[in-house]
Amino acid sequence: MAESIRALAARQLADYRAGTPGTSFADPGRPRLGLDDAYRVQGEVAALRAPAERVVGYKVGCTGPGTRAQFGLDGPIRGLLFDTELHRSGSELSAAAYAELAIEGELAVRLGEDGRIATVFPVIELHNYVFRGQPPTLAELVANNGIHAGVVLPPPTAEAPWPGDEPLSGRLTVRIDGACVEEGPMDGVPGGPAGSLRWLSAHLAEHDLSLHPGQLVLTGTPLRLLRVRPGAHVEVTAEGLGGVEAVISA
Template sequence: MIYNLDELARRQLIDYKHVNPGTCFGEENFALTIEEAYAVQDAVVSLRLEAGEKVIGYKVGCTGPGTTKLFGMQGPIRGTLFDTEIHESGVKLNSDHFLNLAVEAEMAIEVGENGNIVSVFPIIELHNFIFRAPKKSLSELIANNGLNRGIVLSNKTWRTLPETYDKTSLLSLEINGSVIDSGELWPMEGGPKSSLNWLENHLGNHGLKTTESNIILGGTALGLHRVQPGDYIEVKVDKKIAVQCVINPRSEA
């Protein structure tokens, strides 16, 4: 079936703003190719830029064993990050701003001049965790911007060179004081450079590129985990608290 991708992008953005993302995928026989899904994502990005938002980076998703097992499919895929959805560690998040809120512990990359890696640091990635089609697909994941709903940054003192860490370094996710998941810092062999290289090649094929100071989410070896109002989330590196947030209901946010 042939769709008007611009109209579809407008519908996608309206759904997203109403905390009801991706309703088109719940319609019978609705399907997009991978390229159509990226075209929809990019058209939504254009609409958000026209409204005054700014792109501050990208995500590389569906790479590690946790998410590929959960989704039942293999990436990588690309999503786009916006300045309006960046939070600082310690933030109290309003649960009503999300649909089926789920979090990942993840490492991010700060891009410098000429695409080099300036630093890496831990973050919490926030998601609207919903697939509406009868069968999960990369196209639905891509058209819904990798399910991304923002990130929580660690303090800038955590920004360091990749060489600071080694194969024994451990990334962990705790919810209400209990370790929910833990694993290696990076999902790809080759670490952050592999994630960045894949992204640069992918963006080039779509007429895009990273720019200095962009934040790149490098994917995670851990899984995606649902959270509830009242939950307290911590991400640790080698058992040291790096970034945290609280999920509050609307009346308390």
């Protein structure tokens, strides 16, 4: 099985770089992949991407009502964030660099030196919105790294201090070309951002992994994935925590 996992990981990475992610999941005779094996594929892909690309954190996905209903899947699942796929607010991103580009508005946190949440801020998560399997499975989602393709971040100086025990009671809003297209509570995933982090910490421990100071964690969202086309101006705001934006070019 280890040999087949490595072969699948090599194909996964080649497909990802070719802009055609996850083609193996469309193969009629493909072997059924369990969730643990899917995480092994994810890890093997990360090993193949190193040392040129460095893992800088994690995403927690498929937790909120929007994506669970949209995918027909119940998570949570974990994905990896790479330093080469971080973009600053105001970036211009080419739709041609992605496969069926979709975005998500969500909250992210950064860990402090004590391993606890230090800051919280809105982000735009980028996705290759492609599922090959019919029906899609959590294993496909995990092996495709949560269909994650990057994240747009605010400047470090704009990251808000974590409020501690105070609830995040504001609204998370996605605007495209100035019009509100999605809105929901900032605490709209189970347990809020802190709940996502607790799940992630326990999940990583089961896989002999752990969180580290300075890492970035995307904590999930109550909102849906939204397909975006060239020419779109995307903005995500979190009430009291600021905003982040990007322009989608051809």
